[in-house]
Amino acid sequence: MSNLQKFRESTRKWLDENCPPSMRTTMVADEIVWGGRNAEFKNPESKIWLQRMAEKGWTCPTWPAEYGGGGLSKDEAMVLQQELQRINARPALTSFGISMLGPVLLEYGTHEQKLEHIPKIVRGEIRWCQGYSEPGAGSDLASLATKAELQGDHYIINGSKVWTSYADKADWIFCLVRTDFEVPKHSGISFILFDMASEGVSTKPIQLISGASPFCETFFDDVKVPASNLVGQLNDGWTIAKRLLQHERTMISGFGLSSGQADRGGVTSVLDSLEGAAKHYRGDADRLSDPALRDDIARFKIDSAAFAFTSQRSMEETKKGGPNATSSMLKYYGCELNKRRYELLLRCLGSQSLGWEGDGFSEKELQVTREWLRSKANSIEGGTLEVQLNIIAKRVLGLPDLLSLSKK
DSSP: OOHHHHHHHHHHHHHHHHHHHHGSOOOGGGGGOOSSOOOOEEEEEEEHHHHHHHHHHTHHHHHHGTSSHHHOOOOHHHHHHHHHHTTTTTOOOOHHHHIIIIIHHHHSSSSSHHHHHHHHHHOOOOOEEEEETTTBBBBSSSOOOOOEEEEEEEEEEEEESSTTTTTTOOOOEEEEOOOOOSSSSGGEEEEEETTTTSTTTEEEOOOTSSSSEEEEEEEEEEEEEEGEEESSSTBBBBHHHHHHHHHHHOOOHHHGGGSSTTTTTTOOGGGGGGGHHHHHHHHSSGGGGOHHHHHHHHHHHHHHHHHHHHHHHHHHHHHHTTTOOOOHHHHHHHHHHHHHHHHHHHHHGGGGGSSSTTTTOOOHHHHHHHHHHHGGGGHHHTTTHHHHHHHHHISSOOOOOOOHHOOO
């Protein structure tokens, strides 16, 4: 028996013994585990599952064991993922620390910074948010103006961010700040971490058209941050920012991989099955007798399967050297696929997709309508689709820069 087969058997045995029964069911929105200092567990077994997975380091299976990760090889991590899927296990932890910050800290952080933050990410003890976009710096992120001035052994930060996901619930923020206004805009940016409980930090939720408020305006007024919280080199934050965006775009591309997503939580329901939605509307399979609808559902399922295989191959390739510009391809297609799913769901539901409130609509029907509205933001978050097309043209296809050509 090979070592990998032995690992599979021991993993299967451990999961069978340690994954609680309710953690082998489809995730529901209010039971997503985000972790943090003020973490709430509606389902007590969610806390048990997180603790057990964190003790193994399997919330971050390939991260170094030195920092609390699982220390698994890519083949072992794949086996673990397969065994988790076998029992329909829920994610033990959903975390921007895992999907975005952790990978760049492992790449650019000091040993001390890794020891301070990585174990807490693995255990879900700190909930992170991202401080990138500003009122005047969205797609042109490098124009950000939030200022950090060095005073002794601290930075004083002033400015604001916008579209900060869950800033009102986060414990810490990873933030882009301008530390030099005298150099070209890409060259005067730094990447820094600080506690959201710091004096001078405030947040204001933004209500979306879907009725939810996952995003916030975030304000910094003379926030004092230790200079040791600077990640990487001073004024070289743009390098880290681009790397983190690649991780974020890969994460967002996952919207197209599952049968449903709600605010990045990976939530699914019976209505997220296209056939299930059609049967739900009529109470039988009559709606699926429409050949055009059946054809569109079949095409979507084929495209989804192809995207899943492509994403898996891409992830295997990037494990050797980290994410690259292909993350923009995945983000672009994954988000378009997610929007197609919701358009089809509305067609399957017919007039039951038109509700906003009232007794004539079930909670699940109203959820689909709101998530359809929410899916439109996929085109913007993590970099607009137009930005992704520019990156694909330049970094993947190798097309010339039009601005450079115009100067010749």
